[in-house]
Amino acid sequence: MASPRQALQGKESSATHLARELEELNRIGIALAETRDIEQLLPLILRKAREIAGADAGSLYLVEQDRSALTGPRRSGDQRQARCLRLRLMQNDSVGVCFAEHTLPLRENSIAGYCALRGEVIELADAYQLPAGLPYPFNSMFDEQSGYRTRSLVALPMKNGKGEVLGVLQLINCKRNLRARLLTEADMAKSVQPFPPRSVRLGLSLASQAAVAYENSKLYGELANLFDGFVSAAVKAVEQRDPATSGHSQRVCHMTLALADAVDRVTHGPYADLHFSPAQRNELRYAALLHDFGKVGVREDVLVKAKKLYPLHFARVMDRFDYIRKEAEVRYLRQTLEVILSLPQNRAQGKMDEIDEQGARLFDELERCVELIRKANEPTVLPSAELAALREIARRTYLDPGGVEHPYLTAEEVRFLSIPRGTLDQTERLQIESHVMHSFNFLMQIPWTQELRRIPEIVRAHHEKLNGKGYPAGLTAGEIPVQAKIMTVCDIFDALSASDRPYKRAVPAERALEILQLCAREKEIDRELYRLFVEAKIYQRAAEPA
Template sequence: MADKDDLRSLLKRLEQLNAVGAALSRERDLGRLLELILDAAQTLTGADGGTLYRVTEDGSALRFVLMRTLSLGVRKGGQGEEPLDLPLLPLYLQDGTPNDHLVAVHAAVHDTTVAIDDAYDSARFDFSGTRSFDARTGYRSRSFLTVPLKNHDSEIIGVLQLINASDAQTGAVRPFSAGERRIAESLSSQAAIALTNRLLIDQLERLFESFVNLINQAIDEKSPYTGGHCQRVPRLTMMLAEAAHETAEGPLAAFSMTERDRYELKMAGLLHDCGKITTPVHVVDKATKLQTIYDRIGLVDTRFEVLKRDAEIDALRRQLALRPVVDETAERGLLDGLRRQGQELDAERDFLRACNVGSESMSAADQERLRAISARREWRNPEGVPTALLSSDELENLGIRKGTLTQAERDIINYHIVSTIRMLESLPWPRHLRNVPEYAGGHHERMDGKGYPRGLTREQMSWQARMLGIADIFEALTAVDRPYKHGMKLSQALAIMRGMREGGHIDPDLFDVFVKEKVYLRYAREFLDPAQIDV
């Protein structure tokens, strides 16, 4: 009968071991995975206590990661638990010999499982630290089972140590059985594989994120006016996504995200403007209408100075011609005319300077005055040839109705989204990131199908792409680091976006969440100047 009970117990533990193995392979969070390994080991072996160590990155020591003692209620090192601040256990002594007096180090260095029936009777290893713990807590650490964790390259990556196997009937401390040793070794093997896979995935994700940040850094160094944008838009997008995830009513009540969904959207946000790496910097940074590599308004200023100089020379010549007849009235008329002409030229120059500064809208009257000045004024170039005051390119730029970009330059700017889509669609995305190109590539589309580059409608876009669109617009309206505009106050930005909501530009349901849940305010408190927060 006892044999049958032992067999049933063994089969039950094997079933638990299989279930634990499946759970280990599914767990994506490294911290939770480590806790799962130790908790499962204690459950499968009946251990009251347990410690999990990891080999440090330089491979020189063991680091305490988790500590558990069920009977004392001790849980340290896990998420939301008391941190473990214990010294490292060096694997080798100063003379290069293995640090064999510590049982956990011995198991790691020699890749061997160590079972000890009673630590107080063992002279092989130094248990002074254990005895110190026992003295402080009134505990008695007796039986030990120490198992190394070895990855697929046969490298030791950690150590699992179990303490005080308990009798299922009486609760008395007993030695670990041979069966429990095999189960612990089997679990350690599965745990090492799961842990190694998780570490590899984490390393690849960190590498990928570093590569993404490298792209944004390149854009930042190319143009400091867009680098902040590349960081702020993902943050605002995630704020809106979390608000939508928490929404329990309305069209977004069914929207939810897993951790993988969050990571996918985060990556899309970070990469949404990666195509800007192909955009000429003089277009991205165009702060005034006449700016190219430099602001050409200085050339226009020079031409006005030439016109004023020529007017003054002409007046002086005519004044000299009057001197033989000494006509003071005529001379005074010449000087008054020269002064009026100078004032007129100064007014026109100031007007062109004002035109050069981009604004939300240039009036039709100002555009007409600009054309009239260009048609009326000529200056003599360095070769002495009469030339129009403004070239056709300068006239086109100064006449820009809104902002600082010509239509050709806007097309160059807009092409960045085409570059973004091409770049992202060329990558072999894993399944959990396959939507990144769609999310990132849709942030300039409109709900009414009038956006670019594909003219998608609301129904053809994911919620995530629509979120990125709202975040991109709001960040642009409130950003204070753009060369051609001041950052708007919240009330002004929200008023403009309400108009976009009604005009079919942005998703109305998402914008309602954006406003109702005060996503804009949380973002503003983190990123905007306090003077912009007026609602």
């Protein structure tokens, strides 16, 4: 009989052991909670379960919808027929594992299926010596193919907080010595033992933690997919309002990420110590895709304005000149008729020739006016002589049917046709530039996660220039996020080289690079990022899918 002192020492030892177990489970729980990527989480779950239970090998099954059953006939309310088990992972410390992920029916005629359906722990001292009457056999296919020998086995249901079984952890061959490799029957006899109650208890606790972590990871993935879908829909919404720029956001995104990767690889220069984590890269991806979303807040006619005059206004000018011509034709015909009726034939012919010459000169002049207006309406810079001729046209007048005098061109029409660059006047250009703040204000309404919180700031700065002459805030080099600097280089290149803008002609890639180089010299864009853009041939990625 143990002495009181021995009993006390035993209790202290047991308490210490329990504290260590709880501490280990807590560490594992933290590790599982911090791992969001399912492809990283599942191997971690199985490895930690094997470690805590002392298992040489193991496999992980997930319960999922059976798509083949869902597409075929199914009895109403029979949920089991719509589910299956997917073998997602196998690990083994003693032999190499080569397996193909596959599914099996969720039925009680397999160890994992029974565990999943009943939600019960299955413990086997020897998988080849099963008690009579069990509904499931042991599947020895892996042993036969690999030369391995399964002895002790425990199957643990992965239950979430609602008691639903999300998967099964199957642990194989509990080892007395964790470093031992099980290569022979002698190794098995020496090292393998049944899983002790402590290992089963710890494994079951970990299986529950794993189920919650898996469920959270799956939910996180679904939310990420949901947000990706929202971003894609947002980009399409912009493209539908401005079809001319279709594909721009995806191309900018693709080049931006490629340039960020190039920055990651540099070993010298100002960006040698700059590296983007996967989370920061994802943040940059979203920012690049959403950088023009604010265009939904810009008037559509301004957004897609291809010529200096809006189509309706240009048609009005053409109708006006058509009226002037027809009115002149009627006037000259009336004059001709008056000559015929009032003068003898020998005198009338000379007068009619004079009227015809006047008409021909006027019609030629009207044709030249129309051609000049058509030319001025294009997004090009007019030579000063033609600009003066345009103003001269505006000084000419005609009479409407009521006898009221009007100019050939209104002051507003002359102002638009005199736009020195592009198709937008100052007011319209400010409306286009407002898309940046529309984007920022929209993105600020989204409750971003900590990892994505800088997206609005990056987007707001993608039209800023290092010399402080950009918009909307006139930020200088030190105030502009490097992510925005990267995006700006790619955005400018695509705007120059893309053949999707009706108001400008695309320039060849070589010319676009020359313009970017000039921007770098003028300290509008980052010189080092421009160098990387050229050296890494990022511009060639514009044609690749994002």
